[in-house]
Amino acid sequence: MKHCFVRLFLIFAFFTSAPLFSQTDSIFFKNKDLLIGEIKSMDRGVITVSTAYSKEDFKVKWVQVDRILTNVPFIITTSDGIRTFGNVIGSESGKLTFKPEKSESVVLQLYNIIGINKVETRFLDRLKAEIDLGFTVAKARNQRQLTIRSRVGYLTKKWALSGSFNVLASVQDETEAIGRMDANLTYIYFLQKDWFAVGRLDFLSNTEQKLDLRSNTKLGFGKFIKRDNHLYWNFSAGTSFNNERFMGEAEKRQSAESWFGSEVNLFDVGDISLLSNVYAYPSITEKGRVRVDYRVDLKYNLPLDFYIKTGLTWNYDNKPTPGAPLHDYVWQTTFGWSWK
Template structure:
């Protein structure tokens, strides 16, 4: 009995200590404070600010609050964040409003203080040890059916991204498949993977790999490996606009096995536009032109355009357009191919 009593007593002490540690952690985590233009105050844990929207977790709501960053006039937090400024600087710092100066924050890195306008901060991410805290992802699917000829079409749009202190990683996979009576199945699949290393003054080094399989252009697989540099010309809380240039090595295999594999060296120039914080609408577009350096007068272009409308609970409806052009396709293939996709999906922020 005595041993049982002692064991039970120690269990109570351990449980109490665990509860105390958890409570202290919760109290520390809920000490972040926001003051909005209408003088509303939110107290909780700042998780992220991306594309002009700040996410804060509060103890009095099961759901996270999403606040437009432009509505914030004061902020206070002892957490350390990875932040990006509109001039491209990437800073690890706590986040404190500058005393007596509304709309300004004081950042500290390497014991050096920097005063910045709140509106010049375009990205905030709480620095945590877990991998998942730095990941963004979305998945959307669409399905169409028509009684005529039993036409069915299935499409998928997906992407994933990871943000570290000095670099970022993205990947995407899109596919469309169509079936109908008395017609061979048609399919189109494209995928991409890329990385950026961020440098000063909004410059970055880039490396990408793109893959395309397309029945319309008789491509079994086109793979293009790219390397180059780029720069953000606009980097604000509503718009990102960047351009990149470099070289690409392209390999093409065709659905006709009698055709030889083709390799070519190309230059590339890309334009990338990301518009957000327009109520619940956002737009992403990327256009890339590839003038060939080894095939005379050959030019290829790729265009991706996605318009997204946000729904509650992180769901969304998305309209996508993908367009490909090749001035010198193989015999029997089309010079152009395009696909429209209407999908509904969910995103992880």
């Protein structure tokens, strides 16, 4: 009798716990392989799938997928600028039938889908993060240099929030210390047809340009000019409020600016990706003043979500504070790790 109760308990435990470990998604590939697991996302031409039998997520190129089956709601983004939330209700070779939350079902070609994101319920599951570190030691003048670069993102159905924090600190004997810090916080509200509204707060501190701190608050609109599984390119514009404090100056400087920006991200080129953006700030209240911020990063992906990144950041001001140069730049090479 005792063994009977044990067997009944094990059977009950198996069937009641099975849903907790069930893998609800099936991904069929063009070479006839089948992967059963949990679709976490499809971004930049790569679909990420978690399985119960592997500690590491599987990452496969989207062009290799023939069809998918899932009952989990997703945000799906297409190359013609449609971004909608709903469920996959059917699939066949090269296509899927998608039922948006508040409209009729549509048939989508897989090659037109450029993004799949599951809307997680837990706060931490919606986060993505990267951190890069670099450290240089030289005997000459006892030089020490530390570089830290970081980025975090948060995604919902309608909007996205991202931030970054980057630091360069260098000290050596018989020379003044060099310091540079830039950070930003960006809010994007997604509109239809590849349009978006953007609010952004930028910070910059730079000993080379005698800048104690610059805070710049931007509001505007943008549009993706091109977006597919190999690259995206957007353009944005708006107005901003600039607040600056320079070294040796007691008074803060405040000004209003217009701004124009563009960003290009090239990916799915083997293990290499390229991100570049530029922002120009013609001043409204300071006649003839123009500032420019430019950045380009080249990233090489390594196993286990590690990567090597090298990049250039350049800042220009045609009317700097007295004694400061017109421009400053920093080239950084770092080793990093990404979370999700």
